Amino acid sequence: MRxxxxxxxxxxxxxxxxxxxxxxxxxxxxxLWTFYMSMTRSTLMPSYELIGFDQYxxxxxxxxxxxxxxxxxxxxxxxxIGTLCFGALLAIxxxxxxxxxxxxxxxxxxxxxxxxxxxxxxxxxxxxxxxxLQGLMRSAGWESFTFDWLTNPDRAIYTLVIASIxxxxxxxxxxxLAGLRGVDNDLWRAIRMExxxxxxxxxxxxxxxxxxxxxSCVVLLxxxxxxxxxxxxxMTKGGPGIATEMPAKFAxxxxxxxxxxxxxxxxxIVMLLISLVMLTPYFYSEFRKxx
Amino acid sequence: xxxxxxxxxxxxxxGLTVLDSVDMEIAPGEFVVILGSxxxxxxxxxxxxxxxxxxxxxxxxxxxxxxxxxxxxxxxLAMVFQSYxxxxxxxxxxxxxxxxxxxxxxxxxxxxxxAWAARLLQIEALLDxxxxxxxxxxxxxxxxxxxxxxxxxxxxxxxxLSNLDAKLRAETRVELKQLHETLKSTMIYVTHDQIEAxxxxxxxxxxxxxxxxxxxxxxxxxxxxxxxxxxxxxxxxAMNFLKGTLEGTLRFKTHDVCLDASSYGFAAGPTAAExxxxxxxxxxxxxxxxxxxxxxxxxxxxxLLGADALGWFDCLGQRFSVKLTVDAARAMQRDVGFxxxxxxxxxxxxxxxxxx
Numbered sequence: 048m049r050x051x052x053x054x055x056x057x058x059x060x061x062x063x064x065x066x067x068x069x070x071x072x073x074x075x076x077x078x079l080w081t082f083y084m085s086m087t088r089s090t091l092m093p094s095y096e097l098i099g100f101d102q103y104x105x106x107x108x109x110x111x112x113x114x115x116x117x118x119x120x121x122x123x124x125x126x127x128i129g130t131l132c133f134g135a136l137l138a139i140x141x142x143x144x145x146x147x148x149x150x151x152x153x154x155x156x157x158x159x160x161x162x163x164x165x166x167x168x169x170x171x172x173x174x175x176x177x178x179x180l181q182g183l184m185r186s187a188g189w190e191s192f193t194f195d196w197l198t199n200p201d202r203a204i205y206t207l208v209i210a211s212i213x214x215x216x217x218x219x220x221x222x223x224l225a226g227l228r229g230v231d232n233d234l235w236r237a238i239r240m241e242x243x244x245x246x247x248x249x250x251x252x253x254x255x256x257x258x259x260x261x262x263s264c265v266v267l268l269x270x271x272x273x274x275x276x277x278x279x280x281x282m283t284k285g286g287p288g289i290a291t292e293m294p295a296k297f298a299x300x301x302x303x304x305x306x307x308x309x310x311x312x313x314x315x316i317v318m319l320l321i322s323l324v325m326l327t328p329y330f331y332s333e334f335r336k337x338x
Numbered sequence: 339x340x341x342x343x344x345x346x347x348x349x350x351x352x353g354l355t356v357l358d359s360v361d362m363e364i365a366p367g368e369f370v371v372i373l374g375s376x377x378x379x380x381x382x383x384x385x386x387x388x389x390x391x392x393x394x395x396x397x398x399x400x401x402x403x404x405x406x407x408x409x410x411x412x413x414x415l416a417m418v419f420q421s422y423x424x425x426x427x428x429x430x431x432x433x434x435x436x437x438x439x440x441x442x443x444x445x446x447x448x449x450x451x452x453a454w455a456a457r458l459l460q461i462e463a464l465l466d467x468x469x470x471x472x473x474x475x476x477x478x479x480x481x482x483x484x485x486x487x488x489x490x491x492x493x494x495x496x497x498x499l500s501n502l503d504a505k506l507r508a509e510t511r512v513e514l515k516q517l518h519e520t521l522k523s524t525m526i527y528v529t530h531d532q533i534e535a536x537x538x539x540x541x542x543x544x545x546x547x548x549x550x551x552x553x554x555x556x557x558x559x560x561x562x563x564x565x566x567x568x569x570x571x572x573x574x575x576a577m578n579f580l581k582g583t584l585e586g587t588l589r590f591k592t593h594d595v596c597l598d599a600s601s602y603g604f605a606a607g608p609t610a611a612e613x614x615x616x617x618x619x620x621x622x623x624x625x626x627x628x629x630x631x632x633x634x635x636x637x638x639x640x641x642l643l644g645a646d647a648l649g650w651f652d653c654l655g656q657r658f659s660v661k662l663t664v665d666a667a668r669a670m671q672r673d674v675g676f677x678x679x680x681x682x683x684x685x686x687x688x689x690x691x692x693x694x
Binding site for chain 1: 411416425496
């Protein structure tokens with residue numbers, strides 16, 4: 048076999064072909080199968096009788112799905128803006144050559160090493176009204192202290208935002224810091240010659256010049272928003288009520304708990320479409336320049 | 339138009355002396371080129387003048403005002419950078435107006451100045467483009483424009499042409515010179531390119547190891563280099579050198595040859611000493627071997643340069659370059675003699691490497 052391989056001139060092609068085969072079958076194959084399932088009345092077991100787009104109609108008249116989508120938008124917007132702001136701010140501090148920069152960089156990057164499940168669990172303990180921060184403050188004598196967002200249906204979604212910002216800020220900081228380090232020193236000298244105040248320099252000159260870096264951050268964070276499942280499971284389990292439901296959790300619930308293969312597949316395909324719609328501007332702006 | 343006085347500037351980084359008591363008096367409206375190889379401290383000197391770097395001691399005066407402790411933006415200077423340093427996300431128009439906006443200049447004045455600079459530099463058609471849509475030469479114009487609209491009386495250039503290709507560099511060089519004649523502002527220009535220095539400067543400051551070796555008009559620097567370093571640095575091909583002794587009777591003795599040096603203009607009278615004779619390639623006459631008062635030399639090879647030619651000879655153990663006509667180069671014998679035009683030669687004291 049080895050001798051045979053040695054004689055072949057297309058070894059790289061073989062390797063790549065295997066890789067492509069795997070991707071095609073398990074990745075695109077799965078997508079196609081899911082799409083097929085979304086066009087059927089499958090419940091626990093797949094059924095192969097096509098019924099058209101009925102499942103999609105059902106999906107978009109499902110109140111829980113609509114709440115999930117709304118939650119994703121609220122969560123996504125706040126999470127991405129918040130993470131970018133905090134990450135950029137920390138990156139600026141690090142770039143201003145603070146003392147013990149590498150120590151702080153490690154500290155801020157540390158949350159990323161913690162899995163989302165553990166992140167969610169820890170934050171659930173901290174935010175728990177009885178045993179967490181609120182309980183601590185009350186037992187310390189501040190009787191009227193109230194911080195019950197975790198159990199408040201109108202506020203629970205924001206606790207998810209807080210926890211995920213904590214989790215992702217370090218990553219954004221490191222990426223933006225790398226971008227800041229790449230800024231031409233002459234540009235900084237020009238900024239000083241013109242007497243541009245520091246905040247205007249960052250907002251109007253440096254960050255606008257780092258658009259590809261920031262776009263990459265946004266794409267990374269967006270994928271986290273659409274995938275958002277583990278944090279919800281660990282922190283709120285979608286509750287109170289359905290206040291923190293997310294599309295990914297909706298799909299998993301309908302696949303496994305409610306055994307509605309057709310509807311869950313339709314939800315998955317819609318999520319795929321949402322991802323494509325959100326990422327298209329990025330790919331468009333990135334690849335347009337190359338051509 | 340303002341004068342610039344640089345007085346006793348010293349600076350060192352981590353024990354390494356970068357600027358060693360630099361003194362320079364620049365007259366109003368003068369075009370001064372600071373020339374040196376990389377690491378000689380020329381860019382640091384410019385940064386110190388601009389206020390982008392602090393100096394350890396010394397003073398910078400602009401006009402009669404001591405600006406040593408002012409922020410760069412308060413010194414009334416403009417600066418053009420090697421990598422242009424345009425604000426990347428702003429249009430050319432915004433690049434020109436941003437600094438004035440920060441300074442709180444009225445809108446009408448801003449528009450007027452931008453229009454004036456754009457017309458002067460012929461970048462009117464580019465005003466609404468982003469820097470990424472411009473070529474290197476266009477970017478450099480915009481960078482110069484951004485310096486012009488600051489209407490400061492002094493403009494600093496940090497190797498502004500280094501990133502341009504040779505043809506564009508030659509064109510922009512001429513344009514910069516014309517710009518200086520139009521604006522008559524004081525310009526301080528840092529470069530490692532001696533052609534830029536020779537063609538543009540009113541005066542050249544040659545720097546070496548943090549010191550100004552010579553600060554004089556370009557032709558003086560070429561004809562009467564103040565030190566061995568300047569002699570070797572300026573001119574292409576480099577000056578030819580011969581070690582020897584100067585005898586009180588105005589004779590230069592090297593190996594077993596004795597040359598008459600009476601036509602040389604000594605600055606402070608000749609002294610008997612160990613010296614180094616420097617002579618440019620165009621000041622060597624090739625004569626027949628054995629001519630009186632000549633040095634034997636052997637041809638190594640010739641280079642034809644189109645308009646003229648260079649002959650490379652071995653002479654007393656040194657490689658000599660001699661400028662020749664193309665015909666002379668073609669007919670050159672192997673064994674010849676050299677005669678030096680002593681009135682155009684340079685003598686340097688071997689111990690101090692300073693000009694005699």
